[in-house]
Amino acid sequence: MVTLSEGIVDRFSLQLTLVLFLSVVVVTLFMALLTAPQRDEISEFYLGNRTMSPLRNGLAMCGDYLSAATLLGSTGLVALTGYDGLLYLGGTVVAWMMVLLLIAEPLRRAGRFTLGDTLALRLTRLQRPARLALAVCTLAIATLYLVAQLVGSMALLTQFTGEPSASTRTLCVIVIGTVVIVYAAIGGMPGATVIQIIKAVMLVAGVTVTAVMVLHRYDWNPGALLTAAADHSGTGTRFLEPGLRYGASTTSKVDFFSLQLAIVLGLAALPHVLMRLLAPRKIDVLRSSVVWAVGLVGLVCLGAGILGLGATAVVGRGTIASTDPKGDAAVLLLANALGGGILTALLSCLAFVTLLAVAAGLTLAAASSLAHDLYGEVIRKGRASETEELTVARLSAAVIGVLAMMLALVSWGANTATLAFLAFAIAASAILPTIVYTLFWRRFTGEGALLSLWGGLVCSVLLVLFSPVVSGAPGSFYPDADFAWFPLQNPGIVSIPAGFFLGWLGTVLSERQDAREDAAYEEFEVRMLVGAKE
Amino acid sequence: MPEFSPWHDNSPTYSPPNNGPAPSQRISEDPEFHSLRRAQRRFGIRATLLSVGGYLLYVLLSHSVPGLMNQRLLGHLTLGLTLGLGQFVVMGVTAWCYVRHMRARVDPLARGLGSRLHQHEAASLRASAPPAEAGQSVRPGAKEYRTW
Numbered sequence: 190m191v192t193l194s195e196g197i198v199d200r201f202s203l204q205l206t207l208v209l210f211l212s213v214v215v216v217t218l219f220m221a222l223l224t225a226p227q228r229d230e231i232s233e234f235y236l237g238n239r240t241m242s243p244l245r246n247g248l249a250m251c252g253d254y255l256s257a258a259t260l261l262g263s264t265g266l267v268a269l270t271g272y273d274g275l276l277y278l279g280g281t282v283v284a285w286m287m288v289l290l291l292i293a294e295p296l297r298r299a300g301r302f303t304l305g306d307t308l309a310l311r312l313t314r315l316q317r318p319a320r321l322a323l324a325v326c327t328l329a330i331a332t333l334y335l336v337a338q339l340v341g342s343m344a345l346l347t348q349f350t351g352e353p354s355a356s357t358r359t360l361c362v363i364v365i366g367t368v369v370i371v372y373a374a375i376g377g378m379p380g381a382t383v384i385q386i387i388k389a390v391m392l393v394a395g396v397t398v399t400a401v402m403v404l405h406r407y408d409w410n411p412g413a414l415l416t417a418a419a420d421h422s423g424t425g426t427r428f429l430e431p432g433l434r435y436g437a438s439t440t441s442k443v444d445f446f447s448l449q450l451a452i453v454l455g456l457a458a459l460p461h462v463l464m465r466l467l468a469p470r471k472i473d474v475l476r477s478s479v480v481w482a483v484g485l486v487g488l489v490c491l492g493a494g495i496l497g498l499g500a501t502a503v504v505g506r507g508t509i510a511s512t513d514p515k516g517d518a519a520v521l522l523l524a525n526a527l528g529g530g531i532l533t534a535l536l537s538c539l540a541f542v543t544l545l546a547v548a549a550g551l552t553l554a555a556a557s558s559l560a561h562d563l564y565g566e567v568i569r570k571g572r573a574s575e576t577e578e579l580t581v582a583r584l585s586a587a588v589i590g591v592l593a594m595m596l597a598l599v600s601w602g603a604n605t606a607t608l609a610f611l612a613f614a615i616a617a618s619a620i621l622p623t624i625v626y627t628l629f630w631r632r633f634t635g636e637g638a639l640l641s642l643w644g645g646l647v648c649s650v651l652l653v654l655f656s657p658v659v660s661g662a663p664g665s666f667y668p669d670a671d672f673a674w675f676p677l678q679n680p681g682i683v684s685i686p687a688g689f690f691l692g693w694l695g696t697v698l699s700e701r702q703d704a705r706e707d708a709a710y711e712e713f714e715v716r717m718l719v720g721a722k723e
Numbered sequence: 724m725p726e727f728s729p730w731h732d733n734s735p736t737y738s739p740p741n742n743g744p745a746p747s748q749r750i751s752e753d754p755e756f757h758s759l760r761r762a763q764r765r766f767g768i769r770a771t772l773l774s775v776g777g778y779l780l781y782v783l784l785s786h787s788v789p790g791l792m793n794q795r796l797l798g799h800l801t802l803g804l805t806l807g808l809g810q811f812v813v814m815g816v817t818a819w820c821y822v823r824h825m826r827a828r829v830d831p832l833a834r835g836l837g838s839r840l841h842q843h844e845a846a847s848l849r850a851s852a853p854p855a856e857a858g859q860s861v862r863p864g865a866k867e868y869r870t871w
Binding site for chain 1: 779
């Protein structure tokens with residue numbers, strides 16, 4: 190048993206957390222095995238049960254969309270930086286509107302299993318290179334985000350045990366990683382859906398109940414909550430004004446805007462979220478599901494804001510910052526102060542399950558992109574049988590899981606938020622331009638798709654490589670070296686316009702469209718607006 | 724409402740592969756299809772610009788004119804915090820408008836065109852083509868159509 194040196198919770202809640210977490214894992218594993226695809230059909234593995242009710246679909250979408258970063262990270266940021274932290278939560282909510290208003294229905298009508306299928310319907314040339322580029326982007330995003338989740342699980346463990354030893358960390362990552370692989374490889378989409386729904390119910394219930402407890406403590410008077418938060422923040426009313434975190438200089442203000450841009454445009458283009466949109470068979474079910482998800486995401490984000498303010502008001506900003514300078518401990522400290530060991534254990538279990546669920550969704554999205562786009566269409570040129578493709582999908586889920594586990598162990602101590610923000614930036618600058626052009630621009634060609642995918646990916650990765658994230662600042666990976674000529678930590682403000690511009694440039698420079706391409710687009714458009722026969 | 728009369732005259736006289744893509748060709752030239760596209764796109768783009776653009780503007784304003792955003796309205800509730808809460812309201816209203824717009828303006832058109840499309844597909848299938856090939860013979864057909 191690990192020693193309880195500087196953990197913020199007592200032995201009782203640690204044990205309770207373990208028991209709760211294990212029982213949730215056992216139950217969901219059983220359900221995942223029971224619902225696992227019985228036949229060797231790729232549509233069942235990729236899309237799961239296509240006749241679920243809108244509420245269940247909405248819960249699953251909400252589960253895929255909200256990661257532990259929202260529960261712990263954003264709440265902690267609200268607790269530490271007040272107004273600036275609240276803006277993160279706002280960005281998370283607004284990003285879902287992109288999905289509802291622009292992406293969901295056209296993509297579902299014109300899609301099959303992966304984004305590559307939609308692109309292939311639309312392009313008459315360069316289908317395979319475009320699928321390859323999409324698979325690489327998907328893999329990059331999923332791996333980064335997956336590593337962020339696994340590193341997050343180790344950071345969460347720190348709240349219990351103090352700085353965990355190397356063997357404890359390895360054990361934690363291996364246990365979580367293995368469970369994730371089992372969900373994704375054996376359970377497929379049906380298994381992932383089960384854990385997403387359970388997680389979403391737990392998340393909504395946990396956040397709502399805790400937020401109600403916070404409000405109850407302040408007699409349901411938001412003004413009193415704000416006053417108490419400002420009083421205990423150590424910064425007075427500045428806590429409720431913009432600029433506490435990002436107001437120091439123009440650079441940091443631009444940096445913050447860049448981050449917001451990446452969140453608002455990137456969250457909507459994350460591969461596991463897009464994959465979930467393809468699942469419902471009927472368009473009206475999809476619409477109701479996305480609207481349900483609007484409500485659920487809004488509720489959780491509103492609750493997370495109250496939790497963050499409550500943490501500062503009840504616990505005090507000094508204690509939160511001294512326990513964990515990134516603020517990830519805020520929720521657990523608040524739970525400890527409000528409901529003692531039991532609430533702490535419940536919320537920690539919730540955090541672990543959230544990690545697990547998002548990681549499973551990501552692994553599945555990456556695996557299906559590898560199996561369907563890379564193996565099925567690029568390597569085997571569409572001649573792979575369903576059984577073969579399914580085996581590859583299961584194998585790639587395992588490979589991706591193991592890869593992420595190793596990367597997570599190597600990059601222990603990395604800032605999870607930085608990894609996640611890079612993933613958002615790649616999604617917003619490589620995948621979003623491709624989706625938007627594919628769906629809405631008649632002239633878009635394969636060259637444009639290739640240029641925007643590769644260009645967006647390379648641009649965001651390079652900019653981060655030469656930014657203070659990697660070198661030249663006290664908190665970077667190589668604090669001693671200094672090759673950071675790009676001043677911002679978040680590349681979004683440059684790389685997103687670059688991705689859109691490159692997509693346009695590639696299209697304009699490619700040859701003029703012939704009749705075949707026009708016909709392909711017309712057919713695609715009919716399919717996108719009217720729908721294809723199922 | 725223009726009927727698709729030329730169709731029924733033409734279809735028996737041409738070989739089956741030529742018939743496959745033709746309904747989409749015709750439908751994409753239909754004025755109803757154009758109004759469907761307009762209705763869906765215009766609302767989607769406007770609503771996205773309003774909600775996402777409005778939010779980004781709010782973020783920009785928060786950091787560029789803090790004086791305005793820090794105006795107290797009620798107790799500790801500043802203009803900035805109120806606008807932040809307002810985002811949730813805007814989101815709810817936008818989602819509601821979207822659903823209403825889609826139900827009233829887009830769905831009936833899509834349903835009408837969809838049933839015509841499928842009816843025609845079914846008719847041409849019954850006429851001659853083997854079912855397995857119906858979905859595939861797309862591009863050669865499209866080319867054929869253009870040369871008429």
